[in-house]
Amino acid sequence: MAFSLDLNHPIRVPEKPALEGLEAKWMARWEESGAYRFDRSRPREDVYAIDTPPPTVSGSLHVGHVFSYTHTDIVARFQRMRGKAVFYPMGWDDNGLPTERRVQNYFGVRCDPSLPYDPNFQPPDKPGKQPISVSRPNFIELCTRLTAEDEKAFEALWRHLGLSVDWGMTYATIHRRSQRVSQVAFLRLLLKGHAYHVEAPTLWDVDFRTAVAQAELEDREQPGAYHRIRFARPDRAGFVDIETTRPELIPACVALVAHPDDERYKPLFGTDVVTPLFGVRVPIKPHELADPEKGSGIAMICTFGDVTDVIWWRALSLPVRAIIQPNGALRPLAWGSEGWESVDAGRAQQAYDQLANLSAAKARAKIVELLKESGDLVGEPRPITHAVKFFEKGDRPLEIVSSRQWFIKTMVFRDALLERARELKWHPSYMQARLENWIDGLNGDWCISRQRFFGVPFPVWYPVLEDGTRDYARPILPPEDRLPIDPSTDVPDGYRADQRDRPGGFGGDPDVMDTWATSSLTPQIAGGWLEDPDLFARVFPMDVRPQAHDIIRTWLFSTVLRSHLEFGTLPWAHAAISGWVLDPDRKKMSKSKGNVVTPMALLDEHGSDGVRYWAASGRPGADTAFDPGQMKVGRRLSMKFLNAAKFILSKCEPRGAIRYALDAGMLHNLKAVVRESTVHLEEYDYTWVLQRVEMFFWDFCDNYLELAKARRYGDFGAAGAASANSAMILALSNLNRLFAPFLPFVTEEVWSWWQPASVHSAPWPNSADIEEVLPIQSSYDQYVRVSEVLGEIRKRKAEARLSPAAPLARVHLRNSEELDRKWSPEIIADLKAAARTEQLVFVPDASFDVAIEPTQERSA
RNA sequence: GGGCGGUUAGCUCAGUUGGUAGAGCACCGGCUUUACACGCCGGCUGUCAUAGGUUCGAGUCCUGUACCGCCCACCA
Numbered sequence: 019m020a021f022s023l024d025l026n027h028p029i030r031v032p033e034k035p036a037l038e039g040l041e042a043k044w045m046a047r048w049e050e051s052g053a054y055r056f057d058r059s060r061p062r063e064d065v066y067a068i069d070t071p072p073p074t075v076s077g078s079l080h081v082g083h084v085f086s087y088t089h090t091d092i093v094a095r096f097q098r099m100r101g102k103a104v105f106y107p108m109g110w111d112d113n114g115l116p117t118e119r120r121v122q123n124y125f126g127v128r129c130d131p132s133l134p135y136d137p138n139f140q141p142p143d144k145p146g147k148q149p150i151s152v153s154r155p156n157f158i159e160l161c162t163r164l165t166a167e168d169e170k171a172f173e174a175l176w177r178h179l180g181l182s183v184d185w186g187m188t189y190a191t192i193h194r195r196s197q198r199v200s201q202v203a204f205l206r207l208l209l210k211g212h213a214y215h216v217e218a219p220t221l222w223d224v225d226f227r228t229a230v231a232q233a234e235l236e237d238r239e240q241p242g243a244y245h246r247i248r249f250a251r252p253d254r255a256g257f258v259d260i261e262t263t264r265p266e267l268i269p270a271c272v273a274l275v276a277h278p279d280d281e282r283y284k285p286l287f288g289t290d291v292v293t294p295l296f297g298v299r300v301p302i303k304p305h306e307l308a309d310p311e312k313g314s315g316i317a318m319i320c321t322f323g324d325v326t327d328v329i330w331w332r333a334l335s336l337p338v339r340a341i342i343q344p345n346g347a348l349r350p351l352a353w354g355s356e357g358w359e360s361v362d363a364g365r366a367q368q369a370y371d372q373l374a375n376l377s378a379a380k381a382r383a384k385i386v387e388l389l390k391e392s393g394d395l396v397g398e399p400r401p402i403t404h405a406v407k408f409f410e411k412g413d414r415p416l417e418i419v420s421s422r423q424w425f426i427k428t429m430v431f432r433d434a435l436l437e438r439a440r441e442l443k444w445h446p447s448y449m450q451a452r453l454e455n456w457i458d459g460l461n462g463d464w465c466i467s468r469q470r471f472f473g474v475p476f477p478v479w480y481p482v483l484e485d486g487t488r489d490y491a492r493p494i495l496p497p498e499d500r501l502p503i504d505p506s507t508d509v510p511d512g513y514r515a516d517q518r519d520r521p522g523g524f525g526g527d528p529d530v531m532d533t534w535a536t537s538s539l540t541p542q543i544a545g546g547w548l549e550d551p552d553l554f555a556r557v558f559p560m561d562v563r564p565q566a567h568d569i570i571r572t573w574l575f576s577t578v579l580r581s582h583l584e585f586g587t588l589p590w591a592h593a594a595i596s597g598w599v600l601d602p603d604r605k606k607m608s609k610s611k612g613n614v615v616t617p618m619a620l621l622d623e624h625g626s627d628g629v630r631y632w633a634a635s636g637r638p639g640a641d642t643a644f645d646p647g648q649m650k651v652g653r654r655l656s657m658k659f660l661n662a663a664k665f666i667l668s669k670c671e672p673r674g675a676i677r678y679a680l681d682a683g684m685l686h687n688l689k690a691v692v693r694e695s696t697v698h699l700e701e702y703d704y705t706w707v708l709q710r711v712e713m714f715f716w717d718f719c720d721n722y723l724e725l726a727k728a729r730r731y732g733d734f735g736a737a738g739a740a741s742a743n744s745a746m747i748l749a750l751s752n753l754n755r756l757f758a759p760f761l762p763f764v765t766e767e768v769w770s771w772w773q774p775a776s777v778h779s780a781p782w783p784n785s786a787d788i789e790e791v792l793p794i795q796s797s798y799d800q801y802v803r804v805s806e807v808l809g810e811i812r813k814r815k816a817e818a819r820l821s822p823a824a825p826l827a828r829v830h831l832r833n834s835e836e837l838d839r840k841w842s843p844e845i846i847a848d849l850k851a852a853a854r855t856e857q858l859v860f861v862p863d864a865s866f867d868v869a870i871e872p873t874q875e876r877s878a
Numbered sequence: 879g880g881g882c883g884g885u886u887a888g889c890u891c892a893g894u895u896g897g898u899a900g901a902g903c904a905c906c907g908g909c910u911u912u913a914c915a916c917g918c919c920g921g922c923u924g925u926c927a928u929a930g931g932u933u934c935g936a937g938u939c940c941u942g943u944a945c946c947g948c949c950c951a952c953c954a
Contacts (some may be wrong), residue, residue, distance in 0.1 A: 037916085237953080244954090262954060275954090307952060317954035326952045405953050451882055455950055459880095567948080598948095635891080639883085641947080643890060647903055650916095657916050665913030709892070713901080723913080731912095809920095816908060816920040823911040823918095854911095 021781045023751055029772045031667050035660035037625050037653065040763040045177045053776050054182040057103040058553055066102035067560035068094060069541050069590055070183070071573070072109030072191060075168045076116035079175055081644060082566075084617045086596035088633035090564040091181045092704045093594070095759035097561075098182065099782035105557045107187035107544045108176065112165035113196070114533035115226065115411060118472040121161050126150060129157040129471035131506040131528055154471050154506050161472050162192060175617055180626050180762040182778065189543050191536050192472070196543045197502035200474040200536045203584060204466075205495060207426060212583050213466075215424045215490065219321070219328045220465060222419035223409040224346025228469040229423050230409045231532060232462060233572045235416070240406040243399035244313065247389065249274065249291040252299060252361070258283075258291055259396055261313030263404065265389065266348070266381035267320035269296050269370055272336040276316040278304035283316055294394035295369040295385070297361035303334050322418035324407070325461065342417045344469075348381050350374045378417070422490065424467040424476060424529065428579060432457055438578050442593050445702040446639040449567060449595045453578075456571040464576070466535040473530030477503050479510045484521045494524060538576035541589045560590040567595050567639060594702050597641040620649070627761040628653035634760050637705040655712060656764040659757065662719050663768040666746045669730070673747070674740030675791075678729075679845050681745035682793050683801025684722045688714065688752055689792070693785040695756060704759070711756045718749060721805040728851035729844075738844065748791065752783045800841070804849055807831065810868035811853045820872065826855035828871040833860035 048054060068090060073083055090106075098104045122128060126145025133153040141160060142150070152160070169190070176183060189196060207213035220229040242263045250257045260274060271293050276283035286302045293300060307329065308317055319330045321338045330336070339358065343349045351374060353360060353367040360366040369388055373381045389395035406415045428435070439453040467476065477496050480488040494510045496503050505526025509515050517523025536543075541560050546553040559581070565573060574593060581589035620629050624646065631652020636642030676682060691714045695707040723746075728734070730742035751773075758765040758777045769777035811829055812822055829850075850858050856873070 031913095035914090237951090260954075264954085309952090309954080313954060319954085324953075326954070329952065405951095407953085446883090448882060452949060455881060459950055461952080571949080600947095640891095641883095645890065645903090648890075651902065654916065658914070661914035661917085663913085668913070706892085709901080719913090720918085727913095812919055813921090819908065821909050821911070821919085823909080 021784065021787060023747070024774055025673075025747075027772060027774050029667050029670065031664050031771050035664055035767075037627070037656055037660070037764060040767050041178050041180070041621070041626050044763050044766050045180070048182075048776075048778075049177075049185075051776070053778060054098075054104070054106065054184050056105045056184045056187060058556060060103040060556065062556050064101070064103055065105055065556055065561075066094070066097040066100075067105035067545070067557040067562075067590075068107075069544065069560045069563045069577075070106065070108055071565050072111040072189075072537070072540065073172065074114075074116060075110045075112040075165045075172065075190075076114075076120050078168075079172055079617055081615065081617060081620065082599045084175075084179060084620070084629060085599050085633045085636060085642065086564065086566060087176070087181060088179065088630045089594065089596055089636070089638070089704065090562075091179075091762075092630075092634060092759045093562070093564075093699070093702060094182050095762065095778060096699045096704075096782065098778060099755065099758065099780060101781065104182070104184075105187070105545075105560070106181075106183050107189065108173070108181075108183045108185065109188065109540060109544060110165065110169050110172070110190040111533070111537060112161065112169070113191035113473055113536055115470060115472075117161050117165060117192075118470060121157070121164055121472070122149065124164055125160050127152050127157065127160060129154055131471060131526075135507045154475070155504055157471055158192065162190075165190070165192070175621075178618065178621050178626060180630065182762070187544065191533070191543070192474075194502060195549065196536055196539075197474045198549075199539050199543050199547060200531055201477040201501040201503070202498050202548060203539055203542065203580065204531070204535070205477060205498065205501070207583060208495070210583075212427050213424060214427070215422060215467070217420065217422045219331070219418045219420050220423050221325075221407075221409075222344065222417050222421070223412045224342075224344065224414055224417055225412055226409070226470070227344050229419075229421060229465050229467060230412075230416070231465045231534070232460070233456075233464075233534070233575070234410050235407050236410045237405040238408050239403050240415070241401065242404050242406070243401045245386065245389070245399045246314070246396040247294060247318070248394045248396055249293060249300075249318075252290055252292055258286065258302070258316060259314050260316050260318045262318055262323075263402075264320070264323045264378075264382065265395075266373065266378055266385050267323050267341070268293050268318070268385065269298075269348075269351075269366075269373070270320040270322075270339045270341045271298070271300055271318045272321055272331065272339055273300050273319045273334060274302045274316055275305045275308045275319055275330055275334070276302065277308045277310045278306060280308070280310045280315055282310075292361055295388055295392060296366040297363075298339075298366070299359060299361070303330075305330055305333060321420075324418070328418060338420065340420050342378065342419060344419055344421070346377050346414060346417060347375050348373050348378070378415075421469075423465050424531075425463040425465055426535075426579070426583075428460055428464050429462065431579070431582065432460060434582060435575075435579060438582055438588055442578070442588055443591060445592060445594045446637075449570065449593070449639055452567065452570045453575060456575060464579070466532045467529040468532050469528070470530050473533065474502070474536055475504050475506065475530050476527040477501055477505060478527040479505050479513075479524045480527070482519060482521055482523050482525050486521055488525055493527075534572050534576045537573055538580045540577065541581065542584075558589070559585075559587050562592040562594055563590045564594045564596065566598065568598075570595070592702070595639045597636055597639055599636075600641050600643050620646075624649035625653050625656060625763070627656045627764050630760060630762075631655060631708070634704055634708045638702055652761075655715075656761055658719065659715070659753070659761070659764055660768060662715075662723065663750055663754070663771065665723065666750045667772050670743055670747060672736055672740045673744045674737065676741050676745050676748075677793060678738060678741040678745075678848075679796075679800050679842055680722070680725055680804065680848050681741050682796035683798050683804075684718065685745055685748065685788055685792055686796050686798045687801065688749055689785045689788040690798075692752060692756070692783045692788065696782065696785075699759075707756075708760050711753070715753055715757075717805070718753070721808060722749075722801075725804065725808060725848045725852045729848055733851065734844070734847050738847075744791070748788065752788070755780055755783050800845065804841075804845055807868060808849060808852055811855075811870060814868060814870040818870065818872070823854060825873050826853060826870050827873045828857045828859055829853055829855045830859050830861050830864065830866070830869040830871070832864040832867050833862050 125141040128149040130151040135155040444450040479494040545557045628649040632648035726742045729738040732739045
């Protein structure tokens, strides 16, 4: 079905077209007309569904957001013009630690999950000095209230930028709907055996006092020191030296370990040594993970200094001597009561008393003193710098603390997930390796419980036994139709509220889910998985997940995992990975720097289309420099488009068949631009397309319009004018639509001058529509050659310090090219007019390409 | 230690299957030209990181190296 222009539509071109105010004008009209509303009557194959990244609401949007969200919008607009019903929702990630911290400070409250909900609670006007304790539901109400303000500001920015989002589909990760999806999905995993809880050593942040997941770790280079520590044989007949960076964990030591083939230690396997200061007997064990090259080749295993300790502890079935508390301090400990055996309990207690309640760092300094005094420190500590694991949002090194946590199984699905990674179409393709790498490196299941408040609670209670302890083996689960629930205030079926935390009663699970445990369900949340199965069937699996590369291991991985476990499918067919915005000095643009230039100020200064033009220069996956110069170029392009359109539309009659070689040549090229642009946009290569279209457009303005101008004014008769007018109108129609995904405001403005409806609902250009009106014999070659000659003439004029408009008596042109001999009288007339020359003389075998001869009047 | 990407003009980047190195910006010069001074025309700019190899021919393909960036790792 060929697209046809409405040529009877009245044409109204403003006297002085301007870019100012286009954003306000068109974002209001788009809202009014519902231009971007999802048409949910369309079947799945006609839908293009986007799993939009929900930005974190606890801060402000920065230039990086503007950059990457523009990429998605370009693709969305393209697909819409291709005839797809575009499902393009917006989400807000208001769930999680950053919001929690902000709400505490803003309202002066603290969450106490043990309190009951107070429906009449109002926060004080000004936060007091002492935080007020509130229940978890009250706390969440405050979070919702505060984030609603931010969300308004975010939406205003997105509208101003021109994102073609359907604002009727908006979700927030803390909303009831998201909580319900999170809880239902969790319960189903639990019932299938894919989720479990267990008391185990867990990565732990001592400041937030919560468990964290492997995906949330980062390494930081920290100063440290190797300490060489002497462990004596029980009979004092010999000793073994180990090296450690964490001597404060000697009281937590449960064994020494060396490589099974290490000749130095082979004789010692199966024997014991005693720990310095504490006199605890620990065995010497072999394990192939011990590296003979490191330190003294024999290591101390503590519960727990790092993840290797956990591996050894599990593999060698060692006991637990945990000393680090959830707050990071060494716990008070009465020697002997825990069954610890010491050859000298009195001395052990005396040493340990000096460490108890100190933070790990302080305890380290203290124990070094003690070891020096006792002579168990060999030599001086040797300072080093080494990588230490941190929670990515944390300030102190992670500890490993034994605690009860919820997990989703990942290890058993590794092969299947690798298969999914390969099944997904990545843009750019090399990003696939990031996910494969991550899956290969997984070393444990995904810990999803957090000891925080503002998040989705686990919908689980436990029976409280007669001795007051909880019976974790028999969790009490609500039926799905009760969800979402908050076990800290809701009561399980068959119990009364006053049985909470009483023997014979019940207790609620105190934890909330990791923010990724909810975010990993964005396709389900946005698509209406539970409450709107009809919608869900039309949008899932979705077409594309746009996101940045730094959260492949978290958001992308977890979404693939959840979809795989729940539906046995990928959540989307494509992953479009955006890069970062870099400072001019090539560093990742930090939030603080990004806030110096607020996005809204950028949009005001350069226009949304100008900023989008810059954003479109960043190809998928490529980190891109922040470049106001490019925004200015984009603005100039927009202005140029306004003026070119004004010129074309200022005189559209007469119209008729396109018979002139110049017109056909230009359109011949346009046909190729359309065809190639379509292919590249299908592959998410929007950068290439904008460059190609832009290059066409500048040539169109500089050469074609200049060459066809006089003829178009009717200087050479009606047929010539008709051909030019028709070609220009056709070119404008195509350019208007080719630019539309990139420059939505200026293209909509121009379209409104001469066509009904919105350019954004007009069909994407089709090269066949151009082919149809071209003469059978059409080629680009002659057009290119004439343009080149015009350029040469301009160059000669510039060299002669003449105005490009200066009239010429003669242009001499070397006539050696086969092509030139075929020039028609019509194209020569166009060239003469554009060059302002009275004569064009072909000189066979001349020594020059082009020579010019000014008129006499000029010099007179 | 493993993996991925990059290195082309002063800056930001294109460069399809190998075939005479490109664009924009910046800079310099010219031009008030009936779409556009928020403009137009023109000019300058290169050891394509580096060493080798394949080839008639390499920015492009192969191997090694250096540097930059990112991701990952069991970092005692």
